[in-house]
Amino acid sequence: MRTRKYLALWLGLVSVCNLYAADPSASEVQALRDELKVIRTEYESRIDELERRLDAAEQATRDASNTANLAQEEVRQARAEIAVPAASSSSASSVSVAPDNSFNPSMGVIFQGQAWAYEQNPEDYAIAGFPFGGEAGPAAEGFSLAETEINIAANVDDKFTAWLTMPIVYEDGETKVEIEEAWVETLALPAGLSVRMGRTYSNIGYVNNQHSHSWDFTDQPLPYQAFLGNQYLDDGLQMRWLAPTDFYLEVGAELFRGDRYPSGGATNSGFGSHTLSLRSGGDVGVSNSWLAGLSWLSADSADRPSGDANDPLLFNGATDLYIASFVWKWSPFGNWREGNFKFQAEYLWRNEKGAYSVLGLDSMPWDSDQHGWYMQAIYQPLAQWRFGVRMDRLGGDVPSSAWAGTPLYYPGDDPSRYSLMVDWSNSEFSRLRFQYTLDDSSGENDNQFGLQYIYSIGAHGAHSF
Numbered sequence: 001m002r003t004r005k006y007l008a009l010w011l012g013l014v015s016v017c018n019l020y021a022a023d024p025s026a027s028e029v030q031a032l033r034d035e036l037k038v039i040r041t042e043y044e045s046r047i048d049e050l051e052r053r054l055d056a057a058e059q060a061t062r063d064a065s066n067t068a069n070l071a072q073e074e075v076r077q078a079r080a081e082i083a084v085p086a087a088s089s090s091s092a093s094s095v096s097v098a099p100d101n102s103f104n105p106s107m108g109v110i111f112q113g114q115a116w117a118y119e120q121n122p123e124d125y126a127i128a129g130f131p132f133g134g135e136a137g138p139a140a141e142g143f144s145l146a147e148t149e150i151n152i153a154a155n156v157d158d159k160f161t162a163w164l165t166m167p168i169v170y171e172d173g174e175t176k177v178e179i180e181e182a183w184v185e186t187l188a189l190p191a192g193l194s195v196r197m198g199r200t201y202s203n204i205g206y207v208n209n210q211h212s213h214s215w216d217f218t219d220q221p222l223p224y225q226a227f228l229g230n231q232y233l234d235d236g237l238q239m240r241w242l243a244p245t246d247f248y249l250e251v252g253a254e255l256f257r258g259d260r261y262p263s264g265g266a267t268n269s270g271f272g273s274h275t276l277s278l279r280s281g282g283d284v285g286v287s288n289s290w291l292a293g294l295s296w297l298s299a300d301s302a303d304r305p306s307g308d309a310n311d312p313l314l315f316n317g318a319t320d321l322y323i324a325s326f327v328w329k330w331s332p333f334g335n336w337r338e339g340n341f342k343f344q345a346e347y348l349w350r351n352e353k354g355a356y357s358v359l360g361l362d363s364m365p366w367d368s369d370q371h372g373w374y375m376q377a378i379y380q381p382l383a384q385w386r387f388g389v390r391m392d393r394l395g396g397d398v399p400s401s402a403w404a405g406t407p408l409y410y411p412g413d414d415p416s417r418y419s420l421m422v423d424w425s426n427s428e429f430s431r432l433r434f435q436y437t438l439d440d441s442s443g444e445n446d447n448q449f450g451l452q453y454i455y456s457i458g459a460h461g462a463h464s465f
Helices: 002-021 026-081 222-228
Strands: 106-118 142-145 148-155 160-171 174-177 181-186 193-201 233-242 248-256 273-284 288-306 313-330 340-357 363-380 385-396 416-427 430-439 446-458
Touching (some): 222 340, 222 363, 222 385, 313 363
Antiparallel strands (some): 106 148, 106 446, 160 181, 181 193, 193 233, 233 248, 248 273, 273 288, 288 313, 313 340, 340 363, 363 385, 385 416, 416 430
16 A cells, blocks of 8 residues: 555656656646645545555454354353253252363262250150151251262253252261252253253242252241151152243142152152142342242142151141242342342141041041241341341141140140341352251240351352342
8 A cells, every 4th residue: 555655656756857847837837736735635545545444354354253252152151051950940959061061960069067056855846736747857966967968960962951969968877878859851942841850849939949058047947847848859740931021930830759748658649749839020120139939739648657756647638738938139239249138938828638647546537727937037248247037937727625635736826936047158169157046836945056067069050049
C-alpha cells in the first residue's frame, strides 16, 4: 500500500517537472499544484481506507478463531455436566465429571464422626405412641464413627448415567459395607422426562433424598424419624417430568418394592409402595428464591417391625403419608458466599389402618391418624460460620384404653424437641458442628450435646436446592 502511495507522488512530481520544462505561466503552475494536492489527498484517503479494511479483516479472522475455541470448550463442559442429572433433579448426589473424562468414573469419600452426651440413657429412648422403625433413634453415646461413604459416578454412555453409594458402617461389633444407593438414570429422554432405575431415596418431602452429610443438623426431624424411619430408601423405579415453564415445576411418580420402613414385606408381589410428588419454585428478585412441594406415599406392609428390636411390634396393613414442604432462601444478590439465610418447614400427616401384634399377643385392629411438623432457620452471617435453630413436634389420635400399657398408646402430650446448632467450614470439603438439643419427646427432659465432623475427598458435586 505504501509503495502505491509513493508511486503516485512520484508521477505527480514528474508531471510538474514536465510542465516547468514547457515554461508555463504562474497561474498554470498554481493550477497544477492544486491538482497534485487533490490527487495526493484522494490517494492517501483510499490507501487509508484499504488499510482499515485490512486491519478489520485480520481482526475478524482472530475473532473467528477465538469463537471456535470457546465453542469447543463449551462442548467439552456440556459433555462433562451430563455426567449425572442437573441440580434441578431431586437427587442430592449430583456430580460433575472433569472435561474430556466424562465417561471415566468420578470417585469420592465422605468421612463422618460424632460424639454425644445425654442426661438420659439413649438406649431407653422411646416416644409413647410412636415406636421407631428403620434407622430412627438417637446416636450412640460417646464417640462413634458414623457412615464413611464411598461415592462412584459416571456416564454409562450418551443416554445413561449411573451412581453408586457404599457406606462403611460399624454395627454390633462388626464392620459392614452396604449398598445405600445404586441406580441408573436416563439422560436423553425428550420433553423433560427422566427415569431412574435401582435403589434410591424416594423423592417425597424436602429432606428425604438428602444424604446425611448435607443435613443442616446432625439428625433428622422428629416427624421423619417417626413416620419414615429417618429416610425412605427402596428398590424400584422413579419417573420425573420437568415442565417447560419459566418457573420450576416438576412432577414425579415412583413404584417401589416395599421392603423398607414405612412399608414392609414386599407385598403385592414386590410392588408394595408407590408415591406421587409435585414441586414448584422460582426466584423473587435477585436475592430470594423459594421451593414448595406436596408428596404422597402409599405403602402396604406385612409383618413390618418397629419398636424394640428384641421384641418388635409387627404391623400388617396400609400406610398413607402426606407431606407439605416449603423452603425460602436469601443471599445478597445471589452471592451465598457473602452470607445467606434459609427457612425450612414441613408438615407430615399419616394414617395407618390394619392390625398390630403387640408383645406376643394376638393381632388387634388399628386405625390411627398422626401428624408432625418441624421448622428451622439457618443463618450464615460470615463466609465460614453458620447458626441454626429447629423446633419439631408430633401429635395424633389417642387410642382406646385397650392399648394402654403398650408402646402404641399415645397419652396426648405432644412430643417435642428444640435444637441449636453452630458449624464452621474451613472449605466446602470440611465442616465441624456443635449441636445442643432439649428433648422433651420421651416424657422426660433430656439435655443432649453433640459434636460432629464431616470431611470430603475426591469428586463430590453440589447439593440440590
